[in-house]
Amino acid sequence: MFAVIKTGGKQYRVAANDEIIVMTLAGEAGEKITFADVLMLADGDNIQVGAPIVAGATVLGEIVAQARGPKVIAFKKRRRKNSKRKRGHRQDLTVVRITQISAA
Numbered sequence: 001m002f003a004v005i006k007t008g009g010k011q012y013r014v015a016a017n018d019e020i021i022v023m024t025l026a027g028e029a030g031e032k033i034t035f036a037d038v039l040m041l042a043d044g045d046n047i048q049v050g051a052p053i054v055a056g057a058t059v060l061g062e063i064v065a066q067a068r069g070p071k072v073i074a075f076k077k078r079r080r081k082n083s084k085r086k087r088g089h090r091q092d093l094t095v096v097r098i099t100q101i102s103a104a
Contacts, residue, residue, distance in 0.1 A: 003038050005039065
């Protein structure tokens, strides 16, 4: 059984015991979290597609860690102007382990 959930403006295909990396969510490691925006459920040949979400379906997960992504360097240089700018950025991320997928 798997589901397609929406969080942080992105969609993820998840199954039980999967670990996904999503945009930062509030909470500490070990806390439970519920995803209510389930876009699709599939259990063998039984497929439910929501319009836009499947009514009553939820995906339960547990926060594993609050992490940060890799450093991204934004370097801008204007030629012949003696002008340059270097900025770094690291995105805040949350690692979530999916524990259970429940249908309506």
